[in-house]
Amino acid sequence: MKPPPFVYHGPATLGEALDVLAEAGPGGKVLAGGQSLIPLLNMRLAAPAHIVDVNRVPGLEGIEAGPPGVRVGALARHAAVERSPGAAAAQPLLRQALRLVAHPVIRNRGTVVGSLVHADPAAEMPAVLALLGGSVRLASRGGEREVPAAEFFTGPMESALRPGELALSAFFPALPPRSGTAFHEVARRHGDYAVAGVAAAVTLDEDLRVAAARVACVSVGPVPVVLDVTAACGPRPAASIKWEAVAEAVRDRIDPEGDIHATADYRRHLAGVLAARALRDAASAARGEES
Amino acid sequence: MNETRHHVTLTVNGVLREATVPGRRLLSDCLRHDLGLTGTHVGCEHGVCGACTVLLDGEPVRSCLTFAVTVDGHEITTVEGLARDGELSPVQRAFTECHALQCGFCTPGFLCTVTAFLRDNPVPTEEEALEAVAGNLCRCTGYQNILKAVHRAAELQAELHAEEDR
Numbered sequence: 001m002k003p004p005p006f007v008y009h010g011p012a013t014l015g016e017a018l019d020v021l022a023e024a025g026p027g028g029k030v031l032a033g034g035q036s037l038i039p040l041l042n043m044r045l046a047a048p049a050h051i052v053d054v055n056r057v058p059g060l061e062g063i064e065a066g067p068p069g070v071r072v073g074a075l076a077r078h079a080a081v082e083r084s085p086g087a088a089a090a091q092p093l094l095r096q097a098l099r100l101v102a103h104p105v106i107r108n109r110g111t112v113v114g115s116l117v118h119a120d121p122a123a124e125m126p127a128v129l130a131l132l133g134g135s136v137r138l139a140s141r142g143g144e145r146e147v148p149a150a151e152f153f154t155g156p157m158e159s160a161l162r163p164g165e166l167a168l169s170a171f172f173p174a175l176p177p178r179s180g181t182a183f184h185e186v187a188r189r190h191g192d193y194a195v196a197g198v199a200a201a202v203t204l205d206e207d208l209r210v211a212a213a214r215v216a217c218v219s220v221g222p223v224p225v226v227l228d229v230t231a232a233c234g235p236r237p238a239a240s241i242k243w244e245a246v247a248e249a250v251r252d253r254i255d256p257e258g259d260i261h262a263t264a265d266y267r268r269h270l271a272g273v274l275a276a277r278a279l280r281d282a283a284s285a286a287r288g289e290e291s
Numbered sequence: 292m293n294e295t296r297h298h299v300t301l302t303v304n305g306v307l308r309e310a311t312v313p314g315r316r317l318l319s320d321c322l323r324h325d326l327g328l329t330g331t332h333v334g335c336e337h338g339v340c341g342a343c344t345v346l347l348d349g350e351p352v353r354s355c356l357t358f359a360v361t362v363d364g365h366e367i368t369t370v371e372g373l374a375r376d377g378e379l380s381p382v383q384r385a386f387t388e389c390h391a392l393q394c395g396f397c398t399p400g401f402l403c404t405v406t407a408f409l410r411d412n413p414v415p416t417e418e419e420a421l422e423a424v425a426g427n428l429c430r431c432t433g434y435q436n437i438l439k440a441v442h443r444a445a446e447l448q449a450e451l452h453a454e455e456d457r
Contacts, residue, residue, distance in 0.1 A: 001336035002320075008314025031358070034356055034361070038356040041315070053361050105341065106338060108351060109352045
């Protein structure tokens with residue numbers, strides 16, 4: 001259980017980091033928090049020729065929160081984003097989801113952007129970005145590009161990040177007024193990856209009817225599965241909606257696979273139960289009630 | 292492959308220590324093999340068990356999921372650095388009093404985790420204490436005595452602070 005040999009690079013500036021990544025090409029891998037990468041190295045599931053450690057690059061740890069949303073830098077640790085009052089105010093779903101990411105000690109080191117680039121379909125952060133319609137900013141020696149969440153996650157553990165690129169930051173948009181969010185998941189043990197999980201966002205109109213309702217499901221597909229369930233809610237006051245019936249629409253539209261952790265049927269069942277809970281809590285939060 | 296070695300300087304338990312290590316040297320192995328501090332235990336080596344937890348600039352982290360070269364220039368506290376002037380720390384005393392260890396393999400990780408937790412949250416609720424130790428595995432105790440020790444350590448720490456203030 002030791003990492004395979006690699007050439008270590010510890011660039012001191014962003015320019016230097018991008019130069020090294022450009023030269024390393026497909027053999028280069030960025031190290032930020034390392035809480036997903038180093039287990040893969042220790043178990044020799046990955047053997048990159050070059051590790052580009054960006055921990056010394058200045059200016060990447062920022063958390064900028066404002067009315068449009070929250071921009072999280074490549075070195076912002078899970079714990080820092082979780083504790084940020086500004087981030088919680090601008091986009092409450094971040095803190096709701098971060099509390100479910102591994103354990104506090106892992107969150108001290110792991111980064112939000114790293115979780116996105118790792119693109120584990122069982123992870124919380126990709127689902128949050130996908131549900132909110134956020135984006136990831138990628139930099140290379142040639143320039144920068146902003147990739148929307150819908151195009152960023154391309155498969156299990158696969159993202160749109162190209163060789164030579166560094167994920168600089170991610171943007172989590174705020175929701176309109178009268179919106180609420182929630183995240184529920186079931187894991188075999190506290191802190192494990194979820195067997196299934198659902199993030200929900202509900203926006204109400206001025207008469208407190210559902211104007212928009214969406215969920216993002218984890219562990220039920222190769223990438224986070226985002227479903228719009230507004231139509232299933234109907235033009236009814238949020239307080240009188242039967243969320244279990246709306247959850248049926250989620251069950252019908254997902255196609256989970258079975259594995260050693262759970263059968264496909266069990267995952268489908270769980271996703272429905274969790275969708276009902278998450279939607280109900282999100283609607284309560286949208287009405288300004290504590291869930 | 293002839294591996295490049297990197298010179299690293301760490302402040303470990305208040306003492307400046309130096310080592311020359313390959314880039315892939317885990318902090319856990321650097322502490323144990325290069326610096327001879329074998330109090331940090333290595334269990335699963337993929338971040339699950341928590342036995343290797345140390346404090347990096349005061350915050351608990353998995354030393355098996357950190358490269359030594361990444362933390363060059365930083366401060367590390369290991370289990371060897373918790374006692375003060377030959378006196379066990381409140382957390383260490385509480386673990387002894389409450390029988391919160393049997394074989395002791397997981398204990399260094401628990402002690403480092405709980406030390407940082409009680410510094411940030413000196414009077415935790417039952418639920419907060421449970422969450423704090425949930426990332427560390429113990430195969431002997433069944434955790435009940437570890438939870439008792441967390442609360443006992445909070446009491447001992449409060450007594451110690453009261454004495455210091457007098």
